[in-house]
Amino acid sequence: MAKNKKMNRTARTYLTSFLLVAIFYGAVELIKFSGHLTSKATGLLIPVCAYIMMAISLNLVVGFLGELSLGHAAFMSAGAFVGVFFYNTAGASLPGWLSVVLAFVIGGIAAGIFGVIVGVPVLRLSGDYLAIVTLAFGEILKNVLNSLYIGVDSAGVHFSLKDQFSLNMEPTGKVLMKGAMGITGIKKFSYFSVGILLIVLTLIFVLNLMNSRAGRAITAIRDDEIAAKSVGINLTSYKLMAFVSSAVIAGLSGVLYALNFASLVAKKFDYNLSINILVMVVLGGMGSIPGAIVAAVILTVLPEMLRGFSQYRMFIYSIVLIVMMLFNRAPAFVAWRQRLGLKIHTKKNGNSGSTAEDGKKEE
């Protein structure tokens, strides 16, 4: 009986997630077809898709693994820079579709490798330390990319962390990456359906991962690390699995995001972006994939729709974070909500015993 119910819930998550994406896709195509899609809204489509992927990706770490990553924008950045760097250099001589596909693959792999580099040391820590070290890695990557110059001439590739002149290039050489100016002259590749396709692939991967043996091990680690260890779950490998999967998704979303613009700078992927995505995850409900999708769409579209709102945006976000946490996690509030839920259920079916337990499970 209990198993049956759980299966239903899994199926429900699958159904709602894909339905939401389908509705989103359908709605946008419908508006586009009717000719009401403004150019500003068109420009938002790819970022929305990228943020949905980021929200799902961060949810994997925060919601399912139960650790806080404050540098998630760094994985996006790693994927974006490596993917676009390839796309702009080696990819330029390949057929269009192949260079795009390879840019995604390479960007995803690069973010994954960065995820391993960060994850192996970071996952030895937990809680506050882990959060602050992810923040540290994010800042390091941002600072390094911000001062990295790469150029190429007949003598080969030149690197510098100082400025363009210390590349020591021949006058005919080409500068590929200009420090704080980043990568410029990107041939845009922005198709909404590609974004949707990536979201669908992400959903299939994440939902299947969470309903596999590995996914159950990951949530077991979140709920009680010591208990999980004592039943023989390999903490490091499962934690790393969740972390690196999340990094790869973030890297893919970074490539998607970067190909939508003509230039790419490291400053875009800062701490604020990491927090924005965290707000999406928290507002959507930690551990809820459909919630993350809805929150990502609303929090990207709403500020653009309300003019003059942008000034208050981060202020409101901060209040959202505090209130959501107090409401969902404060012991007094949780008890109050359970009492309230109990009252409603008792009135409805007069059976308070089983509903109280359900209420706890929902938490």
Next chain:
Amino acid sequence: MQFLSYLVRGISLGSVYALIALGYTMVYGIAKMLNFAHGDIIMVGGYVVFFAFCQGGMNPWLAVILAIAACTLLGITIEKVAYKPLRGAPSLAVLITAIGVSYFLQNGAMLLWSSEPKSFTSVVSLPALNLFGGKLQISAETLVTIAASVVIMVALIWFVNKTRPGHAMQAVSEDRGAAQLMGINVNGIISLTFAIGSGLAAIAGALLLSSYPTLVPTTGAMPGIKAFVAAVFGGIGSIPGAFLGGILLGIIENLSKAYISTQLSDAIVFLVLIVVLLVKPSGLLGKKQTVKV
């Protein structure tokens, strides 16, 4: 001589980090939480001093005392409203709330006082010190900052080790439940800790801005995070550790700025944090903690 000058300035910057780190370390030791908003209290303190002293023409001492009072009040309010209800909740929830508070302060300041940079006038009006026949000039701000942080650290160590509230703090940090059974007002002690930490942040704000006089709503964010790095470096929970960590971090940052790269100095500071956490997670002077199942 050049090196000495960089070193002294590094120690001065480190003293500011040390003052902030003292607040971090005390709150972490007693409330077992990372108060992410701690850095932003510096910024609030900075604005209070700016409006009272730089614009209002108030006596600098009075202005700093006013800032201490305002920040103390702010710290206690934040603790009561945002953190206290979450006592007993998972640490992830507390951390996200603290990030929320940090954003609240930054963006509240932006709405109130706009993001336009304000230029701060130094609260110290003493002549600079010339050494070696004028070859090495040390500004008065530098000296006052170093002196203030040494005095405050000594006073804090005395307070924690020799007074009754200090002993109560140690007890709460050791075992909250047992301390409560011994009749210690745990909530009061936690409030006191936040009050002291926030007051120190106000002083740190005034001193930081006297040396680096650009005041914007995000002024406190980076020093706050770096002070946390300092606290971890020195061993979180330890008062001399926070001081030592702060000074060392300031020196590392200033020397790498001078000799390696201005742009990469932040990256180097964070690299220090990562290395420390991997090699010696308990920090330089911290106690090793074992987890009992």
